[in-house]
Amino acid sequence: MSSPTERILVTGALGQIGTELTLKLVELYGKENVFASGLDKWKEGITEAGHYERLDVSNFDAMTNFIKEHNITTVYHLASLLSGTSEKQPLFAWKLNLEPLLHLCELAKQGVISKIFWPSSIAVFGKGLPKENVGQEVVLNPSTVYGISKMAGEKWCEYYFDKYGVDVRSIRYPGLISWKAPAGGGTTDYAVEIFYEAVENGNYTSFIKEDTKMPMLYMDDAINATIKLMTAPKEDVKVRTSYNLGGMSFNPKELAEEITKIIPDFTIKYEPDFRQAIADSWPASIDDSVAKQDWGLSYDFDIKKMSEDMIKNLKVKLA
Ligand code: AKB
Numbered sequence: 040m041s042s043p044t045e046r047i048l049v050t051g052a053l054g055q056i057g058t059e060l061t062l063k064l065v066e067l068y069g070k071e072n073v074f075a076s077g078l079d080k081w082k083e084g085i086t087e088a089g090h091y092e093r094l095d096v097s098n099f100d101a102m103t104n105f106i107k108e109h110n111i112t113t114v115y116h117l118a119s120l121l122s123g124t125s126e127k128q129p130l131f132a133w134k135l136n137l138e139p140l141l142h143l144c145e146l147a148k149q150g151v152i153s154k155i156f157w158p159s160s161i162a163v164f165g166k167g168l169p170k171e172n173v174g175q176e177v178v179l180n181p182s183t184v185y186g187i188s189k190m191a192g193e194k195w196c197e198y199y200f201d202k203y204g205v206d207v208r209s210i211r212y213p214g215l216i217s218w219k220a221p222a223g224g225g226t227t228d229y230a231v232e233i234f235y236e237a238v239e240n241g242n243y244t245s246f247i248k249e250d251t252k253m254p255m256l257y258m259d260d261a262i263n264a265t266i267k268l269m270t271a272p273k274e275d276v277k278v279r280t281s282y283n284l285g286g287m288s289f290n291p292k293e294l295a296e297e298i299t300k301i302i303p304d305f306t307i308k309y310e311p312d313f314r315q316a317i318a319d320s321w322p323a324s325i326d327d328s329v330a331k332q333d334w335g336l337s338y339d340f341d342i343k344k345m346s347e348d349m350i351k352n353l354k355v356k357l358a
Pocket residue numbers: 121122123159160161162185212213214215224225226227228
């Protein structure tokens with residue numbers, strides 16, 4: 040476990056990962072050591088857990104001042120535009136997904152902070168690669184703005200580590216499934232929306248075709264993996280671009296079948312939109328053996344356990 044004096048800033052704390060990661064960090068490091076930040080006003084749920092600051096990650100002076108004022112040592116920099124939204128605002132996505140990361144790397148280079156977490160994505164892989172079991176060291180060939188920004192970010196992380204010893208760690212997240220906070224703007228979001236619609240209305244129209252398989256991960260496993268990577272001894276973190284994470288792989292039809300086992304009347308239809316092309320360029324499954332070997336990545340949830348947990352919690356939340 041890391042030093043008890045670690046002081047943490049989470050950017051994008053109101054997003055899908057941030058909402059749950061912040062709570063976990065508060066549990067591990069104490070309320071007084073965790074500072075959540077985002078663009079919106081305060082949301083119920085994290086309020087009682089720790090400090091919250093309305094902070095724009097593009098405002099470098101404000102970020103730097105906040106980091107210095109609160110003696111922040113570690114930044115979980117989650118603020119990002121996802122794949123669907125990035126296609127609609129390509130230049131803004133590039134700016135938002137890259138520039139604040141570089142600013143944080145500079146602060147680490149100057150010794151102002153000592154550790155950074157930055158999320159990458161399976162979007163880095165792209166076309167022309169084998170679909171199944173895509174390995175850690177394959178050639179990256181993204182065809183989306185989001186994938187290009189994540190690929191570039193990974194290379195910057197590696198550059199800052201190699202050149203200046205900056206301890207920046209990263210995971211290539213697959214689609215993330217959770218019930219506490221909604222997903223927003225991603226291609227894998229169908230796998231979250233389907234549960235909300237199944238519980239509320241008993242039917243769902245998928246924007247991804249029935250047989251398009253993508254890698255997915257339940258949020259509990261994503262949070263555990265993130266904490267495991269960030270608390271691993273520095274010498275165990277051998278990949279300084281970003282670690283592959285595979286989780287589980289399924290297509291919308293298989294997920295619908297799993298939901299039908301719990302909600303027998305559930306029905307699904309398919310109306311693919313522009314996100315289908317994005318999904319078609321992504322892998323169907325990922326080889327994450329390097330993360331397992333280097334820092335002990337492991338999972339608790341498969342499609343069955345995840346579906347049962349999602350539906351149980353959403354029934355209470357949406358009641
Ligand atoms: C998205 O769909 O854009 C994200 C991702 C896989 O990075 N969930």
